[in-house]
Amino acid sequence: MNNLVFGKYIPIDSFMHRLDPRAKLIGLFLMIAAVFVPKSWWVFLVIGLMLALALLMAKIGIKMIVQSFKPMVMMMIFLMVINALTVKTGDVLFTVGPVQVYSDAVFNTLFVIVRLLLMISITTLLTATTNPLDLTLGIEWILKPLEVIHFPTHEVAMMVSIALRFIPTIIEETIRIMNAQKSRGVDFENGRLAEKISAILSLIVPLFSVAFERAYELADAMEARGYVPGAKRSRYHVLKFRFVDYLFILICVGALSFSILSRFYL
Amino acid sequence: MPIRFKALSYIYNKDMPYAHKALDSVDLDIREGIITAIIGETGSGKSTLVEHLNALLLPSEGSLEVLDYNIVAGQKQKFLKPLRKDVGLVFQFSEYQLFEETVIKDVAFGPMNFGLSQQDALKQAAAALKLVKIDESLFNVSPLELSGGQKRRVAIAGIIACDPRIIVLDEPTAGLDPKGAREIIDLFVSLNRQLSKTIIIVSHDNEMVYNYCDETVVLSHGKVVYHGPTMELFDDKKKLKEFDMLEPQIVSFRNELIEKGFKLSKDARTLKVIAREIAGQVKR
Numbered sequence: 001m002n003n004l005v006f007g008k009y010i011p012i013d014s015f016m017h018r019l020d021p022r023a024k025l026i027g028l029f030l031m032i033a034a035v036f037v038p039k040s041w042w043v044f045l046v047i048g049l050m051l052a053l054a055l056l057m058a059k060i061g062i063k064m065i066v067q068s069f070k071p072m073v074m075m076m077i078f079l080m081v082i083n084a085l086t087v088k089t090g091d092v093l094f095t096v097g098p099v100q101v102y103s104d105a106v107f108n109t110l111f112v113i114v115r116l117l118l119m120i121s122i123t124t125l126l127t128a129t130t131n132p133l134d135l136t137l138g139i140e141w142i143l144k145p146l147e148v149i150h151f152p153t154h155e156v157a158m159m160v161s162i163a164l165r166f167i168p169t170i171i172e173e174t175i176r177i178m179n180a181q182k183s184r185g186v187d188f189e190n191g192r193l194a195e196k197i198s199a200i201l202s203l204i205v206p207l208f209s210v211a212f213e214r215a216y217e218l219a220d221a222m223e224a225r226g227y228v229p230g231a232k233r234s235r236y237h238v239l240k241f242r243f244v245d246y247l248f249i250l251i252c253v254g255a256l257s258f259s260i261l262s263r264f265y266l
Numbered sequence: 267m268p269i270r271f272k273a274l275s276y277i278y279n280k281d282m283p284y285a286h287k288a289l290d291s292v293d294l295d296i297r298e299g300i301i302t303a304i305i306g307e308t309g310s311g312k313s314t315l316v317e318h319l320n321a322l323l324l325p326s327e328g329s330l331e332v333l334d335y336n337i338v339a340g341q342k343q344k345f346l347k348p349l350r351k352d353v354g355l356v357f358q359f360s361e362y363q364l365f366e367e368t369v370i371k372d373v374a375f376g377p378m379n380f381g382l383s384q385q386d387a388l389k390q391a392a393a394a395l396k397l398v399k400i401d402e403s404l405f406n407v408s409p410l411e412l413s414g415g416q417k418r419r420v421a422i423a424g425i426i427a428c429d430p431r432i433i434v435l436d437e438p439t440a441g442l443d444p445k446g447a448r449e450i451i452d453l454f455v456s457l458n459r460q461l462s463k464t465i466i467i468v469s470h471d472n473e474m475v476y477n478y479c480d481e482t483v484v485l486s487h488g489k490v491v492y493h494g495p496t497m498e499l500f501d502d503k504k505k506l507k508e509f510d511m512l513e514p515q516i517v518s519f520r521n522e523l524i525e526k527g528f529k530l531s532k533d534a535r536t537l538k539v540i541a542r543e544i545a546g547q548v549k550r
Contacts, residue, residue, distance in 0.1 A: 010282075010283055010284065011284065012283055012284070059283070060283075061283065063281065064282070173362075176357060176358075176362075177362060177363055179317065179322045179355075179357065180355075180357045180360060180362075180363035181363060182322060182350065183320055183322070183350055183354065183355040183356075183357070183425070184350075184363075184375060184376035184379060184424060184425070184428065185347060185350055185351065185376055185379030185380045185428065186379055187346075187347070187379075201365065202363075202365050202375070205365035206362050206363055206364065206365050209362070209410070210362055
């Protein structure tokens with residue numbers, strides 16, 4: 001449970017951590033677009049180098065990025081197999097049993113995999129360097145234009161931030177209840193199906209009751225402090241764009257332009 | 267010695283930028299058959315320490331002997347179930363672990379996991395519930411219908427029913443009213459005195475520790491800074507100051523009486539005994 005890396009915030013101080021969350025969000029969208037547009041390996045190389053530089057500035061070890069790939073391994077293998085079976089263009093590279101594997105199959109798959117890895121790395125970079133609450137403020141800001149059609153941006157942002165806020169709490173509770181049940185002889189890893197079901201029940205039932213209790217407490221605490229849904233609120237923490245934020249967005253726009261142009265000229 | 271920590275360290279989030287050493291080369295022997303308290307400020311490593319006792323956490327470095335089990339850093343453990351049967355761990359706010367439809371079924375859950383037949387498990391559960399003074403009329407109601415103190419006692423019964431040799435309680439009285447807390451204290455004292463279980467209690471409550479625990483371990487920043495008889499710790503003003511701990515009321519009272527010229531024996535540690543000893547010395 002503690003090894004969950006994807007989406008985990010790393011609370012340290014770095015250049016990337018200090019960037020405005022809105023700038024990072026816009027940057028994320030631009031960079032993901034930049035990863036999906038090109039057909040050339042050169043663009044991936046450039047984006048990869050930019051990413052490496054950003055990781056360096058975020059003080060995030062390569063180890064964490066590699067760990068965030070782990071959940072994707074199965075999918076990549078699946079992709080590889082399907083492509084090997086279906087793509088029949090290019091030269092025959094080698095034969096596995098009755099299946100002839102063509103060069104396009106290998107290169108296409110590698111291309112898609114690199115694309116996915118880049119996308120995961122970029123997303124991990126955002127979530128690792130942005131405090132979840134700042135992230136929600138950023139999302140709220142980006143959704144602002146939708147208020148014209150009466151979209152409840154603030155409420156949605158509040159819900160998202162509460163959900164994010166409670167992920168670590170719920171994980172903590174889960175670990176505690178699991179430990180308590182393990183102390184009563186529950187084995188969460190091994191056992192027959194019936195034992196597994198009873199093990200899961202012994203975790204889920206208490207978890208639900210805790211979650212509901214927390215929800216009621218939170219609702220009371222919010223009401224006690226005068227929270228009214230939809231009421232106009234001022235902010236303690238006001239986001240401000242600085243020069244580096246504009247610069248950061250500009251660099252991301254540059255990357256996207258490069259990758260769009262690459263489709264015509266490379 | 268049933269429990270022996272040997273240069274044991276535990277590191278949370280090892281290999282991450284925010285790795286945190288919760289236990290730092292702890293050497294500690296805990297005696298069998300007595301009540302030992304583990305105290306220390308929040309974050310000093312108390313909970314981490316006790317979670318090693320039934321191998322919920324495995325040491326990052328060093329080793330640990332519990333009863334006949336030997337747990338060494340980096341080795342796979344094969345005896346988790348018997349160890350967890352012999353060392354029962356009652357968690358903080360243990361009432362949240364209740365999940366079965368009825369009180370008695372919940373208490374029988376542990377013994378059944380440890381391989382008892384349903385019949386035997388229910389028998390043990392009934393005995394454990396009796397021990398924690400839960401009335402038979404409550405055996406077949408939902409645990410969610412009980413009061414906070416009752417729930418806590420049912421959760422403790424869930425551990426007692428597994429018949430462990432060592433019972434570890436993490437903050438067993440936290441969040442209970444004085445009467446509820448009192449019942450829990452009486453319970454573990456009688457478990458120790460009558461069934462000669464080894465009891466280990468993690469607590470913030472110095473009064474309770476002073477009144478009921480034979481030995482005390484003080485943790486600070488993941489290190490053991492004191493281990494010895496509880497009385498000696500609380501009589502030592504210098505140590506209390508060093509560990510930033512409050513003197514128990516009874517100790518202050520005793521010291522003030524001695525300052526005023528009353529003669530008290532070394533064993534005068536409760537109000538009753540002190541009252542008896544000074545009664546003859548009071549001028550009418």
